[in-house]
Amino acid sequence: MKYEATIGLETHVMQKTNSKMFCSCKYEYGAEPNTHVCPTCLGYPGALPVMNEMAIELCCKAGMLLGCEINPYSKWDRKNYFYPDMAKNYQITQADEPLCIGGQVEVEVEGEMKTFTLERIHQEENAAKNTHVAGASLVDYNRAGTALMEIVSNPCMSSAEDALAYMAYVKQIMQYGGISNCDQEKGQMRSDVNISVRPIGQKELGEKVEIKNMNSFAFIKDAIEYEIDRQTTLLESGGSVVQETRGYDPDRGETFTQRTKENAHDYRYFPEPDLMPVQVPEEQLKQWRSELPELPAQRQVRYVEQLGLPEYDAGVLTADMATSDWFEQAMQHTKNAKAVSNFIMGEMMRLLSEQNVEISESKLTPENLAEIIELIDAKIISTGAGKQVFEMIFNEGGEPKIIVEEKGMAQVSDDSALEGWADEAIASNPQPVEEYKAGNPASINFLMGQVMKASRGKANPGAVMQMLKQKLDA
Amino acid sequence: MAELHKLTITELSEKLSAGECTSVDIVTDILSSIDARDGAVGAYLTVDRDDALDQAKMADEARTAGKASPMLGIPVAIKDLLNVKGQPCTCSSKVLEGYTAPYDATVIAKLREAGAVLLGRVNMDEFAMGSSTENAALGKTSNPWNLDHVPGGSSGGSAACVAADEAIASLGSDTGGSIRQPAAFCGSVGMKPTYGRVSRYGLTAFASSLDQIGPITKTVKDSAILLETLCGLDPMDSSSIDVEVPALGEQLTDDTSLEGMKLGLPKEYFVEGMDPEVEKAVRDAVEHCKSLGAEIVDVSLPNAKYAIAVYYIIATAEASANLARFDGIRYGMRLDGKDPAELYAKTRSAGFGQEVKRRIILGTYVLSSGYYDAYYLKAQKVRTLIRSDFTEAFKTCDAILSPVTPTAAYKKGEKTDDPLKMYLDDILTTPVNLAGNCALSVPCGFTSAGMPIGLQIIGDDFQEETILKVGHAYEQTTEWHKERPSL
Amino acid sequence: MSKTHEGMDVGYVAKLACIDLTEEETTLFQGQLNQVLHYVEQLDELDVSNVESTAHAIPVFNVFRKDVVGTSLNHADVMANAPSSVNGEVRVPKIIDQ
Numbered sequence A: 001m002k003y004e005a006t007i008g009l010e011t012h013v014m015q016k017t018n019s020k021m022f023c024s025c026k027y028e029y030g031a032e033p034n035t036h037v038c039p040t041c042l043g044y045p046g047a048l049p050v051m052n053e054m055a056i057e058l059c060c061k062a063g064m065l066l067g068c069e070i071n072p073y074s075k076w077d078r079k080n081y082f083y084p085d086m087a088k089n090y091q092i093t094q095a096d097e098p099l100c101i102g103g104q105v106e107v108e109v110e111g112e113m114k115t116f117t118l119e120r121i122h123q124e125e126n127a128a129k130n131t132h133v134a135g136a137s138l139v140d141y142n143r144a145g146t147a148l149m150e151i152v153s154n155p156c157m158s159s160a161e162d163a164l165a166y167m168a169y170v171k172q173i174m175q176y177g178g179i180s181n182c183d184q185e186k187g188q189m190r191s192d193v194n195i196s197v198r199p200i201g202q203k204e205l206g207e208k209v210e211i212k213n214m215n216s217f218a219f220i221k222d223a224i225e226y227e228i229d230r231q232t233t234l235l236e237s238g239g240s241v242v243q244e245t246r247g248y249d250p251d252r253g254e255t256f257t258q259r260t261k262e263n264a265h266d267y268r269y270f271p272e273p274d275l276m277p278v279q280v281p282e283e284q285l286k287q288w289r290s291e292l293p294e295l296p297a298q299r300q301v302r303y304v305e306q307l308g309l310p311e312y313d314a315g316v317l318t319a320d321m322a323t324s325d326w327f328e329q330a331m332q333h334t335k336n337a338k339a340v341s342n343f344i345m346g347e348m349m350r351l352l353s354e355q356n357v358e359i360s361e362s363k364l365t366p367e368n369l370a371e372i373i374e375l376i377d378a379k380i381i382s383t384g385a386g387k388q389v390f391e392m393i394f395n396e397g398g399e400p401k402i403i404v405e406e407k408g409m410a411q412v413s414d415d416s417a418l419e420g421w422a423d424e425a426i427a428s429n430p431q432p433v434e435e436y437k438a439g440n441p442a443s444i445n446f447l448m449g450q451v452m453k454a455s456r457g458k459a460n461p462g463a464v465m466q467m468l469k470q471k472l473d474a
Numbered sequence B: 001m002a003e004l005h006k007l008t009i010t011e012l013s014e015k016l017s018a019g020e021c022t023s024v025d026i027v028t029d030i031l032s033s034i035d036a037r038d039g040a041v042g043a044y045l046t047v048d049r050d051d052a053l054d055q056a057k058m059a060d061e062a063r064t065a066g067k068a069s070p071m072l073g074i075p076v077a078i079k080d081l082l083n084v085k086g087q088p089c090t091c092s093s094k095v096l097e098g099y100t101a102p103y104d105a106t107v108i109a110k111l112r113e114a115g116a117v118l119l120g121r122v123n124m125d126e127f128a129m130g131s132s133t134e135n136a137a138l139g140k141t142s143n144p145w146n147l148d149h150v151p152g153g154s155s156g157g158s159a160a161c162v163a164a165d166e167a168i169a170s171l172g173s174d175t176g177g178s179i180r181q182p183a184a185f186c187g188s189v190g191m192k193p194t195y196g197r198v199s200r201y202g203l204t205a206f207a208s209s210l211d212q213i214g215p216i217t218k219t220v221k222d223s224a225i226l227l228e229t230l231c232g233l234d235p236m237d238s239s240s241i242d243v244e245v246p247a248l249g250e251q252l253t254d255d256t257s258l259e260g261m262k263l264g265l266p267k268e269y270f271v272e273g274m275d276p277e278v279e280k281a282v283r284d285a286v287e288h289c290k291s292l293g294a295e296i297v298d299v300s301l302p303n304a305k306y307a308i309a310v311y312y313i314i315a316t317a318e319a320s321a322n323l324a325r326f327d328g329i330r331y332g333m334r335l336d337g338k339d340p341a342e343l344y345a346k347t348r349s350a351g352f353g354q355e356v357k358r359r360i361i362l363g364t365y366v367l368s369s370g371y372y373d374a375y376y377l378k379a380q381k382v383r384t385l386i387r388s389d390f391t392e393a394f395k396t397c398d399a400i401l402s403p404v405t406p407t408a409a410y411k412k413g414e415k416t417d418d419p420l421k422m423y424l425d426d427i428l429t430t431p432v433n434l435a436g437n438c439a440l441s442v443p444c445g446f447t448s449a450g451m452p453i454g455l456q457i458i459g460d461d462f463q464e465e466t467i468l469k470v471g472h473a474y475e476q477t478t479e480w481h482k483e484r485p486s487l
Numbered sequence C: 001m002s003k004t005h006e007g008m009d010v011g012y013v014a015k016l017a018c019i020d021l022t023e024e025e026t027t028l029f030q031g032q033l034n035q036v037l038h039y040v041e042q043l044d045e046l047d048v049s050n051v052e053s054t055a056h057a058i059p060v061f062n063v064f065r066k067d068v069v070g071t072s073l074n075h076a077d078v079m080a081n082a083p084s085s086v087n088g089e090v091r092v093p094k095i096i097d098q
């Protein structure tokens, strides 16, 4: 018998708001512990939540970008469970009336376009951060109560590749939409994965296993593959899968039982009396829709059609929002799209990966690159010199024109200087001159090399060639 | 200068404006009244003497500098579930031992702004769960009219201190009658404002969809003045409602006519088991209102009889979540354990009293998997019916008259062994919390044993103005509110 | 809902609520709460299938705050309230994933 896997994802995305979901404390990653806390996010007696308008806007916009319907009426519920990361011992979330309903995305998986559907997106609040030390755990409530969305897919994927492509797409869209930075290392994007396996042809899904709280794509891939394998092996050997929650141990590359169905939480959801329901007015939705950013697919088309870039370049540039934005900024200062694209895909990406930094951390600004390209196009420096300037500024910062001047990198196109070097090259190399005149045009390259050498690389190669031809053809 | 403690907000405010006394005089007098009586009454958990005198001094200085406000310099006692910055907020529970409030409740901020003097914090049933202030872990409070009797609850301390002239006024909170019932038991005036009228920010929640803060005072006019100070939209409380705050105090004049006013009498409110003395006093009060010109009409609140069942499902469910935060982690009492689960269980078992545990368990049960629809959802639907009853009734009347409680204050210990019996006493007060509208408790007589009886005046949403007007007219033409307990 | 309460297991529910009851308390509460649940059964008389539920007595919508950072609590006050703390963090017994 053959088996197939069914996968659904619950992806938690931390929104890019200034303040928390239900209080005005700042969200700041890496701040001193328990410095951005107040009675509300600490669950002090008497404190009350008030909705952050921006979080609602971002959640609705996320829904619009992922093809959801915005629920005309959504409400809040309390999800009760005791845990040291949950200050009130209940989480404010949305059980039966989430902000966004449905949704679907088109994603390329290994060259094939696939459609994945969403069940919902709901808004909730984040938990505090626990760290573990010898004999105790410590709680930092800075993250407690920050705005968190849960994007719930339907069980519509069948492989780790599907899941990864879906998550990469969601991440890209969230970044483009300004919804979240989705920095996984900072816990801004985490997923719970639901996996079941059934014999091919069976209608109903197999027993579902949930793997909780993973932030690395690599771990998610490994965990899914391990789990599909484990369940399939179990079924093949006549066993059965137990519905449960499992954790993933990246060191051993295995999943392990965390909580069985018998011990499942009874969350006792009920309507949150402290918060009022949300009914986003139609005009507001219209306004938000009009503010939605251009998505990568749309940008790609524009790069090809309006900027004349090859499809390949457009794809590479738009894959990541920060890169694409950087490109757009450079294009405000130059018209030479292909040159900008070449520099980003070449020098920039090489240096970023060598030094393991983000494009936002580059000391070289988009204006700097535009200026370098301008210098090259004006034949003031050679392309090679341009690359050198690029790397220098990338590492040290600086102004292209000043560096070219200080380092004496400008090309010499001045006829009198070139003429001297050309005459000398012709005079001291009679043999290549003879050969050229005898009908071997390649021999001129040797003379050219001599001139470049004499100029210590600063001679403008085009001008040199022209000068030599002029003299030899005369 | 003696006897200032016996006066009302209205009287003291006049004296202060006229320069006949200072706030320091009043507070000094109140403090000696507390010294003389609180040993017997036990209303206070803490009296902040020095702080109160400092506030009084500041109020006097502000007055000299030209500030004028009816509450300026008036000493007020606070139910110990309101957060007052820098002070404990025990809710009369051991579980909050060691907690210092880092912020002011909105009502406290409003009192400070008005220049009122915060005297100290008064006793209550633990987390406002109770009707007799016997479920209090940190103090025992007696009814000033008879020290063997309960002061009512849960705002028992708030009502007792006003009745005993140990405060000019106080703040209480009302979830199912917790202001009106102790006010009735102690012969004070208690107001449960419309839900959303007064911000709940800083009020330790019992049942969030029912809780309201309100004043307990010696007169209806004082109630109006203090309520006016507390009202208003608060951006910190999402359930706070943006309605205009009328000049509640000013509208109450010497005109005590109720001409043109229609007062409803709900037949369902004269329940089986009601003390005939209570019924008679209330019926007399109805007649009295008629003599003031009011038209008495029959109204029906057919679903009110379900109020206790609905109330004890909704209130305990909300409480089970609201009280989950008392876990020994971030503040308050902690009994350590080998893991967090053990810590929670040890702390909560030792920290909560029996009634609180009983209600948390009931509330947890009605929300638990498989029972939600049968209990919680059903209760929420019947709640709709109870609210519709009031909406219907207010189409034919301006206010509704009823008793506050089926009996007057009873002896301590009389009902502690039978929770259901204690719960049933809330039958006349809980419908208003479920419906969300407002109600006032005004003294309307005494039993033959000398215990006060309360008249409940129920108003429609945000019709505090109306019920205060009725209460004021009744009070000013009767003598009940002038009676003081002999302590 | 009739009869459902016969099965109310006070011990189990107390565990959900993170409360340890003594044996006496369990017995006492079992009796008292069954009495309360029996009383509550009177709601069965009502047919509420077509009635909307009330979560907020006086419903309003869209109560928002602007996404503006306000003042947080003084760190020292937060730590002073915590029964146990280490290096500015709240200390709890070791969390073993349940």
Ligand SMILES: [Zn+2]
Residues within 6 Å of the ligand: A020, A023, A024, A025, A036, A037, A038, A039, A040, A041, A042, A145
């Ligand atoms: Zn906060």
